[in-house]
Amino acid sequence: MSALKVGLVALVLGAIGTVLLYVTPSWFPVQASVQAERQDELYQWLMIMSSFIFSIVVTFLIYSMWKFRAKPGDMSDGKPIHGHTVLEIAWTLIPLAIVVGFGIAATVVLDRNERPAPNRLIVDVTGQEFYWTFHYPRANVTTGYLNLPVGRQVEFHVTSPPHDVIHDFYVPAFRVKIDAVPGIVTQVWATPTRIGTYAVICNELCGIGHSQMRSIVNVVTPARFRQWIAQQKRTAKAPPPSSGGGAVDAKAVFTQNCSSCHTLAAAGATGTVGPNLDNLAADAAKYAPGESEDNYIRDSIENPGKVVVSGYPNGVMPTTFGQSLSKGEIASLVQLLATKGGT
Amino acid sequence: MAAHAAELSGHEQAHGHGGGGPKRSVWLRGSFVRAAWVTLLFGAVGALGTMAVRKYLFGYPAYSQGVVDTFTMGLVGLGFTIGIGCWDYWFGYLIGSHRWVQEDHSSHGAYTWKDYFKVNTDHKVIGVQYLCTTFFFFLVGGALAEAIRAELATPGVQYFAPSTYNGLFSIHAALMIFLFVVPIFAGLGNFVIPLMLGAQDMAFPRLNALSFWMLPLGGIFMLSSFFVGPFDAGWTNYAPLAVHGPAGQIMWIMGVQFAGASSIATAVNFLVTIVTMRAPGMTFWRMPLLVWANLATSTLVVLGTPFIAGSQFLVLFDRLFPTHFFDPAGGGSVIVYQHIFWFYSHPAVYIMMLPGFGIISEVIAVHSRKPIFGYKLIAMSTVAIGVLGFTVWAHHMFVSGMAPWLRLPMMVTTMLIAIPTGIKIFSWVATMWDGVIHLTTPMLFACGFIFTFVIGGLSGVFLAVLPVDINVSDTYFVVAHIHYVLYGGSVLTIYAGIYHWFPKMTGKMYDEGLGKLHFWITFWAMNFTFMPMHWLGLQGMSRRVEDYPAQFGPVNFWISIWAFVLGASTLIFVYNMAYSWWKGEPAPANPWRALTLEWQVATPAPVFNFDEPPQVVGSPYAYGHPGARHAIVTVHEPEPEPAPVPAAVALAAPERREVVMSSFKHILVVANQTVGGEQLITAVKERAAGEPSRVTVICPQNDPSDAWVVNEQEVAAETRERLSHTLEALREAGIEATGRVVDRDPYTAVLDVVESSDPPAEIIISTLPQTRSGWLRRDLVERLRDRTKLPIEHIVVDVEPGRASRT
Numbered sequence A: 001m002s003a004l005k006v007g008l009v010a011l012v013l014g015a016i017g018t019v020l021l022y023v024t025p026s027w028f029p030v031q032a033s034v035q036a037e038r039q040d041e042l043y044q045w046l047m048i049m050s051s052f053i054f055s056i057v058v059t060f061l062i063y064s065m066w067k068f069r070a071k072p073g074d075m076s077d078g079k080p081i082h083g084h085t086v087l088e089i090a091w092t093l094i095p096l097a098i099v100v101g102f103g104i105a106a107t108v109v110l111d112r113n114e115r116p117a118p119n120r121l122i123v124d125v126t127g128q129e130f131y132w133t134f135h136y137p138r139a140n141v142t143t144g145y146l147n148l149p150v151g152r153q154v155e156f157h158v159t160s161p162p163h164d165v166i167h168d169f170y171v172p173a174f175r176v177k178i179d180a181v182p183g184i185v186t187q188v189w190a191t192p193t194r195i196g197t198y199a200v201i202c203n204e205l206c207g208i209g210h211s212q213m214r215s216i217v218n219v220v221t222p223a224r225f226r227q228w229i230a231q232q233k234r235t236a237k238a239p240p241p242s243s244g245g246g247a248v249d250a251k252a253v254f255t256q257n258c259s260s261c262h263t264l265a266a267a268g269a270t271g272t273v274g275p276n277l278d279n280l281a282a283d284a285a286k287y288a289p290g291e292s293e294d295n296y297i298r299d300s301i302e303n304p305g306k307v308v309v310s311g312y313p314n315g316v317m318p319t320t321f322g323q324s325l326s327k328g329e330i331a332s333l334v335q336l337l338a339t340k341g342g343t
Numbered sequence B: 001m002a003a004h005a006a007e008l009s010g011h012e013q014a015h016g017h018g019g020g021g022p023k024r025s026v027w028l029r030g031s032f033v034r035a036a037w038v039t040l041l042f043g044a045v046g047a048l049g050t051m052a053v054r055k056y057l058f059g060y061p062a063y064s065q066g067v068v069d070t071f072t073m074g075l076v077g078l079g080f081t082i083g084i085g086c087w088d089y090w091f092g093y094l095i096g097s098h099r100w101v102q103e104d105h106s107s108h109g110a111y112t113w114k115d116y117f118k119v120n121t122d123h124k125v126i127g128v129q130y131l132c133t134t135f136f137f138f139l140v141g142g143a144l145a146e147a148i149r150a151e152l153a154t155p156g157v158q159y160f161a162p163s164t165y166n167g168l169f170s171i172h173a174a175l176m177i178f179l180f181v182v183p184i185f186a187g188l189g190n191f192v193i194p195l196m197l198g199a200q201d202m203a204f205p206r207l208n209a210l211s212f213w214m215l216p217l218g219g220i221f222m223l224s225s226f227f228v229g230p231f232d233a234g235w236t237n238y239a240p241l242a243v244h245g246p247a248g249q250i251m252w253i254m255g256v257q258f259a260g261a262s263s264i265a266t267a268v269n270f271l272v273t274i275v276t277m278r279a280p281g282m283t284f285w286r287m288p289l290l291v292w293a294n295l296a297t298s299t300l301v302v303l304g305t306p307f308i309a310g311s312q313f314l315v316l317f318d319r320l321f322p323t324h325f326f327d328p329a330g331g332g333s334v335i336v337y338q339h340i341f342w343f344y345s346h347p348a349v350y351i352m353m354l355p356g357f358g359i360i361s362e363v364i365a366v367h368s369r370k371p372i373f374g375y376k377l378i379a380m381s382t383v384a385i386g387v388l389g390f391t392v393w394a395h396h397m398f399v400s401g402m403a404p405w406l407r408l409p410m411m412v413t414t415m416l417i418a419i420p421t422g423i424k425i426f427s428w429v430a431t432m433w434d435g436v437i438h439l440t441t442p443m444l445f446a447c448g449f450i451f452t453f454v455i456g457g458l459s460g461v462f463l464a465v466l467p468v469d470i471n472v473s474d475t476y477f478v479v480a481h482i483h484y485v486l487y488g489g490s491v492l493t494i495y496a497g498i499y500h501w502f503p504k505m506t507g508k509m510y511d512e513g514l515g516k517l518h519f520w521i522t523f524w525a526m527n528f529t530f531m532p533m534h535w536l537g538l539q540g541m542s543r544r545v546e547d548y549p550a551q552f553g554p555v556n557f558w559i560s561i562w563a564f565v566l567g568a569s570t571l572i573f574v575y576n577m578a579y580s581w582w583k584g585e586p587a588p589a590n591p592w593r594a595l596t597l598e599w600q601v602a603t604p605a606p607v608f609n610f611d612e613p614p615q616v617v618g619s620p621y622a623y624g625h626p627g628a629r630h631a632i633v634t635v636h637e638p639e640p641e642p643a644p645v646p647a648a649v650a651l652a653a654p655e656r657r658e659v660v661m662s663s664f665k666h667i668l669v670v671a672n673q674t675v676g677g678e679q680l681i682t683a684v685k686e687r688a689a690g691e692p693s694r695v696t697v698i699c700p701q702n703d704p705s706d707a708w709v710v711n712e713q714e715v716a717a718e719t720r721e722r723l724s725h726t727l728e729a730l731r732e733a734g735i736e737a738t739g740r741v742v743d744r745d746p747y748t749a750v751l752d753v754v755e756s757s758d759p760p761a762e763i764i765i766s767t768l769p770q771t772r773s774g775w776l777r778r779d780l781v782e783r784l785r786d787r788t789k790l791p792i793e794h795i796v797v798d799v800e801p802g803r804a805s806r807t
Helices: A003-023 A034-067 A085-113 A222-237 A250-257 A277-287 A293-302 A327-339 B002-007 B010-014 B032-058 B065-084 B088-095 B113-117 B123-152 B162-197 B205-227 B248-276 B289-320 B335-351 B354-368 B375-391 B393-397 B404-432 B441-464 B466-472 B476-506 B512-538 B550-583 B678-689 B712-732 B746-754 B780-788
Strands: A121-128 A131-136 A141-143 A146-149 A154-159 A167-171 A176-180 A186-190 A196-202 A214-220 B665-670 B693-700 B736-742 B762-767 B792-796
Touching: A003 A034, A034 A085, A034 A186, A034 B404, A034 B441, A034 B466, A085 B404, A085 B466, A121 A146, A121 A167, A121 A176, A131 A214, A131 A250, A141 A222, A146 A222, A154 A176, A176 A186, A176 B466, A214 A222, A250 A327, A277 A293, A277 A327, A293 A327, B032 B065, B065 B205, B065 B248, B065 B289, B113 B123, B123 B162, B123 B205, B123 B476, B123 B550, B162 B205, B162 B248, B162 B289, B162 B335, B162 B354, B162 B476, B205 B248, B248 B289, B289 B335, B289 B354, B289 B375, B335 B354, B335 B375, B335 B393, B354 B375, B354 B404, B354 B441, B354 B476, B375 B404, B393 B404, B404 B441, B404 B466, B441 B466, B441 B476, B441 B512, B466 B512, B476 B512, B476 B550, B512 B550, B665 B678, B665 B746, B678 B693, B678 B712, B678 B762, B678 B792, B693 B712, B693 B746, B712 B736, B746 B780, B762 B780, B780 B792
Parallel strands: A121 A154, A146 A214, B665 B693, B665 B762, B693 B736, B762 B792
Antiparallel strands: A121 A131, A131 A141, A154 A186, A167 A176, A167 A196, A196 A214
16 A cells, blocks of 8 residues: 555544544533533544544554564665655644644633633632632632532632642532642632532642542522522621530531541541541540540640641641631530530 | 773773772772761761751750751762762872872773672663663552552552552652653663764763762662651642651652752763764764754753752752741742742653653664654754753643743643654654564564554643643643653653663573563553543542542552553563573674664673774665665774884885975875865865865874874774875876875974975865864864964865775
8 A cells, every 4th residue: 555545544544533532422521611611622622633643643653564564584674765855844834733723722712711701709719738618708608618600600719828738629520720829819710501519629739638628519590599698698697606505517617627537427527637536535535644535625626736646647637727716616526526426 | 091901801800999909808999888888977977967066056956857867868878979989089089099090990891790789980881780770660669559559449548548648659750750761761871872972981981870879879768758757749749748748758859869960960971972972973963863862851951950959959948947938928939839840840751751762763763674764853853842841841830820821832832842742753653664674572662652652642732732731630631641651652662772772781682572472461551551541530530649539430440450460561571681681592793783883893892882983974774775884883803913013104105205396386285084085185176276286195193192093003004095095086186196194293294394395385184073173172273373374274074984994
């Protein structure tokens, strides 16, 4: 076969690959944002380009390996061809055209994905070792998971506290991702298009709790969203609980702050970064004999370096809970942990 | 003279320590015994000294984990290289030791297997030392990878605590990059490049030895971090996580410093060797493509590696001292770490890939029996990748929160790199087209490499396209890409290179059947392991996680199974290499019938490679041209009776003193190595064309600084042959020409003629180009202009065909 015929076969194979891309089940995870749709389309075009390039190279490669293999004992040489100027110019310029094309397409997609809409919803995202906090500045609502209205662009302002490390706010269903960097605020935009619950994950290695640093995003109807905001506001406005108070939902506080690292059967938490809190009574007896269990728990929350359970490194648990949690919340946690949710 | 040493028997050389003084006891001469106690001594001095300084000078508590560790490890590293003997020659020179001799070749060349475990200055020995050491770390890094895959085989946390798991993948990557891929190419280059260039060794053989011995220290430091709390911030070691990390951080940082210093020193060595030590006739456009690749790589290393060294020092300072380079609370910037880090670590990708490209160019041309397709374009694309490689670093940071405008230019430059890379791939396939392809093991690996590297290259374009990168960065898509380019790219080229040069390195043939078995298992296992990772990444599975959603369980299980197969396939290679080296068939000197210079010397290669500098006369890839040669190698007969060299002999034919035709313009032509070349003859013809002229050609032979000249008689005989060829050519052109070989240095020889009864009216001096001409190095042309006040024309001759030789 001449090179031209092999080239034709390669193009046909590339075309077959392209067809397969469309008839096989989608490779993509669920698309839940406008951004995801545009990115996936770009990805699909890259796959088509790859299908052709891969077919061309591999067809010529395998054909050459088969057709021009030396017969046993053949000690001759191949043809002394040193190059072919037209061919060399062609395979410089054609790839150049392809990458210029993709460069333009990428720029257009990026521009459209990141153009802020006037009615956008702003959400502050804070990543800390090893949990997420979401703050809705206009409503002044803070939560441990995201609730977003469908169809409205969201502008995430992402950061991490100055003494923390880099995290990465990633919602695979939205195809958006940006680092949460200590000291600066980064931005990313997503316009949810599909009602449902999706994963929020930390995508930048942040320490031993990295793979547990997850949260969720609920995409709901605008009406449900307004309802939810109102409900959150009421909770926030509720008077601060008296010590040991019942107004704070201890399990919710635990789930939001502790569950990514600690196991506690009563709260349904299965984290493995820090000590298993179902064994807390034994640990308290071992490490703080003669001290009340309540004090041991309170100390461990507010000053985690004071007593470190063996087998778990020091300096992993954030030292900021003493400030970030209210007195009532800490008290409720102490009660929850001391009683294992029994009361 | 260097080459005289080569004629000493091996026994004399191996024991000729310190210029023949009495042999020192094993405790005192460079050895592992001395290395052990000197290392301990330096370590103790480092630890106790640091503590004493802290306590008595500054009044701090004596022990501080970070500071004491850092200084102790620095001194341990220094002590080891001193103890093993890397510094002996320099120290001897420094203190004026009576043992010190300038041409000390006592540690050059391997005569028994024990010599591979000593400091050796022979580039071939160092090459093998590199290959074995780095492959050891490859096996360790591979074992860590298998541990990672065991953990990931099922969702949830099975075998390792999170900190240990983070240590596993961090050290895995660090070993593979800093202790395997980067240095193993230095090892292959060490063995092959000086031979390919026609040089006797690297430019700085002792620095070369020091570079090698710093390397294992880097690996041992990194691995020992498992004992003190593993380094767990990922090989990228991003601050501020790096600053907060456990004690193993410091071990890792010091390990990187030693590996980096080793890398820089080797790269400087390669650069100087390639630029200054090419054989006569080896123009840049006649260098094999592996040399081009190494030239580009070494430039990248020299320019880039200081950046990672710096970034790690800054992390160290943030940890040990109250600096705040990366601490926003103290006014530092987190992102600047990533800029400094990737300014090295992106070029590092090409440092790990370009030498592999060079290997593939060699292997494909030789085993396809065809000239490499588009030699110049491949060479230029190598340089282009090197240059562009420095302009793309921030594509690792598209989601890092850096200045958003910076993303677009970085995307464009990144995509542009696909073009020179594509040129190479197309050229390799075009080289195979219409060839006579011998599907030997190295060729199979080269073909497998093209297959996998196309995939790795294409997924690189995906990652360059910014919106797509936003989704897949830091996911398993990136893990798949990096393994397609580093396993499917670098590792397959490394295998191709080792199989290809194994006969020259060991003098034995490897087992072809086992080699092919190794290829096929590795190739399929590699694709089955890494291909599904693209899908995982697209689905949003993060890299560097110990636990993952259950939906990814089956795919991860499949990946783990094939990862174990891939690991096992490596053992076939280890067995094949070890057994073949021990008991393999003896290899002929040139089993692949290759043209490049490393195959033109005996197997195993002589200690100083070449008896004389080879004369390069053509392309290294002129396959298919009957009788074409890349170079002419002169091999001295093993037993030439060392005839006493006559002190001063008029070596030329009896001088043809004819009637002095004073009406003719007298032109004096001075040339030695370049006499006989067409360029010179043409130039003389042009010069003599205008008016009646006669020409005297002198070839000054005595060149005291030219250590290459080992047998004056033979060289003179060769020069005479070339001279007579020149004279004939001139006479044919109707120019009255006489000539002689004179036993003087060029300056004196010219003055002799100028002051004789028949002074010339003009002088033509013909030399090799600046880089290789001993005459130019001594400024001959200018000095003669000043002295003689005659018009002097200087001709640079690059090629000298027709040089007589015995092969």
